[in-house]
Amino acid sequence: xxxxxxxxxxxxxxxxxxxxxxxxxxxxxxxxxxxxxxxxxxxxxxxxxxxxxxxxxxxxxxxxxxxxxxxxxxxxxxxxxxxxxxxxxxxxxxxxxxxxxxxxxxxxxxxxxxx
Numbered sequence: 320x321x322x323x324x325x326x327x328x329x330x331x332x333x334x335x336x337x338x339x340x341x342x343x344x345x346x347x348x349x350x351x352x353x354x355x356x357x358x359x360x361x362x363x364x365x366x367x368x369x370x371x372x373x374x375x376x377x378x379x380x381x382x383x384x385x386x387x388x389x390x391x392x393x394x395x396x397x398x399x400x401x402x403x404x405x406x407x408x409x410x411x412x413x414x415x416x417x418x419x420x421x422x423x424x425x426x427x428x429x430x431x432x433x434x
Contacts, residue, residue: 325422326433329357332384332415336360340381344373346388346396350427354386357432365396374403384412389425 322328336343336359343359345351347366354362365373377383383404387393401411424430 322418328415328418328422333358335384341384342377342380343384343386344400345386345427346393353428353430357430370399370403373400374407377404377409378407380409382410382412384415386416386427388427389416389419
């Protein structure tokens with residue numbers, strides 16, 4: 320999935336997140352708040368939750384978009400959660416996360432909100 324610019328990335332994520340069963344997984348409250356300000360729906364913060372509980376809560380999802388930060392810790396979380404979900408047969412989308420590299424954004428909370 321290619322995005323011309325950050326605005327097209329936001330619009331596409333906004334559209335997909337409104338779909339039934341789609342969950343956007345983020346690390347913490349600031350990421351959750353930022354995506355809500357951008358109009359992204361079904362955002363699920365994982366901070367303070369055990370991986371087993373996350374898996375149980377997301378088991379009925381039709382797709383999980385993993386949007387952890389693009390740092391060492393975010394890479395580790397993304398890899399672990401993606402593997403767990405896929406082993407349970409839950410489709411995982413990491414393309415939105417990977418596309419952020421193109422826009423030089425390392426932290427979800429740093430995505431600019433344009434009016």
